[in-house]
Amino acid sequence: MEYFIELFFSGLTRGSIYALIALGYTMVYGIIQLINFAHGEIYMIGAFTALIVTGVLTYYGWPHLAIILIAAVLAIFYSAAYGWTMERIAYKPLRDAPRLSALISAIGASLFLQNYVLLAQTSDFLPFPSLISDFAFLDPVSNLFGTTDFLIYTTTGVVMALLTFLIKFTRVGKAMRATAQDRHMAMLVGIDVNRIISITFIIGSATAAIGGVLIASHVGQINFFIGFIAGIKAFVAAVLGGIGSLPGAVLGSLVLGWTEAFFTGYVSSDYEDVCAFVILVIILIFRPSGLLGRSGVQKV
Amino acid sequence: MTLGEIKKSLLAAAWFMFLTFPIMVIKVNTIQKTVEWHWERLLYVAVGGFVFSFLWRYFLRRKQGGRRPAAPVETDEPEAVPAFQRLIHDRRFAMPALVVLGLFVLVFPYLFSMYQVNIMTTALIYVVTGLGLNVVVGVAGLLHLGYAAFYAVGAYTYALLNLHFGVSFWLALPIGAALGSVFAVILGFPVLRLRGDYLAIVTLGFGEIIRLVLENWNDFSYGPSGIANIPRPKFFWFDFSLEQSAVFIYFLMLAMVLLTVFVTNRLKDSRIGRAWIALREDEVACQAMGIDIARTKLSAFVMGSAWAGMAGVVFAAKTTFINPASFTLWESIVILCIVVLGGMGSILGVILGALVLILLPEYLRAFSEYRMLIFGVVLVVMMVFRPGGILSEVRRTYLFKEGLSKDGSLS
Incomplete structure (x- = not known):
């Protein structure tokens, strides 16, 4: 039973991290129906920025708390900037092109960003400094989950609540929903669609960066390739939950996280990644609209 | 090449310099706790960004210009095929x-x-x-x-x-x-x-x-x-x-x-x-x-x-x-x-x-x-x-050579 609970919490951690990446995926997909292949790379860039900033500031002997805050803020900022720039270059000129073209362009952007980091930095795994000291009030449950896990759960919850609020109750959120429903109609009623899409990319990328910083401090090491597999799994999670739906992304991520945790715990850890892909294939066969998604009719 | 164009490209170059600053310039070794600075790379990014932005806008304009023909030109060719x-x-x-x-x-x-x-x-x-x-x-x-x-x-x-x-x-x-x-x-x-x-x-x-x-x-x-x-x-x-x-x-x-x-x-x-x-x-x-x-x-x-x-x-x-x-x-x-x-x-x-x-x-x-x-x-x-690639596919088209109506080319 204890083993079960342990796996439960490790699955929860995994799922929460997937959720932070999946939220951005699902938002972008909801608005322009594009699988943003490079989303995982944005997350990786967030982690790298945080690592670099912490490295530099530690070198100059700044206090821990300041380092954490500055690193997190800069990581979010830079990821958002990369997301925005990428959208301008690789996706915007293709807005009216066939979806296959946009998807290939996204693969290109992903390939470029990966190799850019590889060449500018290194291909080795870099240890990520752990700066967050353990919270005292978590001591009684420290055998179940650590401080970083706790931070991951709370951050995911807060980010999801904020995003839901943003989309449901603000003016920008309303514009986003309108753009997602019908881009041309949204344009006709005076919504600056290009601006809304840019904002979506910025928010999605910022969310991914939060995920990047958290997972980097959770796992303790990063390299240029972490974005790829995380991106794919977050995509699986987004599809599982119903792509385009925010609560769906979180639910899907948690289901995926638990499935993986129990699978590796009870069956075999060699086939961990296979498990995610098999779930994806099964979901797409039996319920392509996902757990919480609405099944739509393909329009001509 | 107008002043406005140059200004835009300069702005793009500045943006790229800013964007690539942490990843290109700073190299941190978290094990040995050393920090290397590669300032010279910033120069490459600046020049590259300037040229890139210039070419990008030029080609984008050309592409958009090419797509809008003034009036449908009547030719024998069903499609304009590159030389x-x-x-x-x-x-x-x-x-x-x-x-x-x-x-x-x-x-x-x-x-x-x-x-x-x-x-x-x-x-x-x-x-x-x-x-x-x-x-x-x-x-x-x-x-x-x-x-x-x-x-x-x-x-x-x-x-x-x-x-x-x-x-x-x-x-x-x-x-x-x-x-x-x-x-x-x-x-x-x-x-x-x-x-x-x-x-x-x-x-x-x-x-x-x-x-x-x-x-x-x-x-x-x-x-x-x-x-x-x-x-x-x-x-x-x-x-x-x-x-x-x-x-x-x-x-x-x-x-x-x-x-x-x-x-x-x-x-x-x-x-x-x-x-x-x-x-x-x-x-x-x-x-x-x-x-x-x-x-x-x-x-x-x-x-x-x-x-x-x-x-x-x-x-x-x-x-x-x-x-x-x-x-x-x-x-x-x-x-x-x-x-x-x-x-x-x-x-x-x-x-x-x-x-x-x-x-x-x-x-x-x-x-x-x-x-x-x-x-x-x-x-x-x-x-x-160029979504079609280097040599985009030429679709097989059929033409009636004789007895054409006014626009008798079927494609």
């Missing part, structure tokens, strides 16, 4: 060029070193896989990101059958193709219902599943260490020396390229080929015209995968050693790049794309590190500026 492509289709030029090319290809192994022959053979293998993927992606419009998996199926078929049962290369060739098709059917059934981007992800997932299984199932595939000492092909009972064998595989691949070109070319004009093109253009309309989408998609998958299986067998025989690391997602993406760069749907384009993408990095060794970076740029730039 180079007209040249290719001109018999007076094409025939002598083909003869010269054929002669060159035939004497190639006797003129150059074994190293060159080996590189050329690799390029030819990519030509065959590229043409196979072209059927799936270029002609039928199904984005397939797990193509390397079928290539792996072929390679492992030969390696394992030979290891356990001593099956010869010639027998393995059709078996590899058949097994590739069988796997395509297994993948095909579940994904038949999916549309474009979902399909891309499922094929990607399938490709990764196959690679991960090969990597982890030690008893079956000997895991990450792979299988070594795979015999080279024999020609009846001749035993070749190493050098002769390389030349032999070269000619073998040449024959296979010719076969592939012939088959795919004939297929494209056949009933099923036209169904594939219709599927690519519009799935719903295609269904409405009474084409069985499921069967058409499946046939495209099976065709493409059969070629990958065959090319895999040759690959195993050529390198004599295989392991799962040769069949990663990047392999699939390289093959996809070949198809996209060369021109989706165009056979000549794909051949050209394969030769450019495989031979150039070999001869530009100094840039081999930047290969993947450049591939990424190529994919984006091609999609934005």
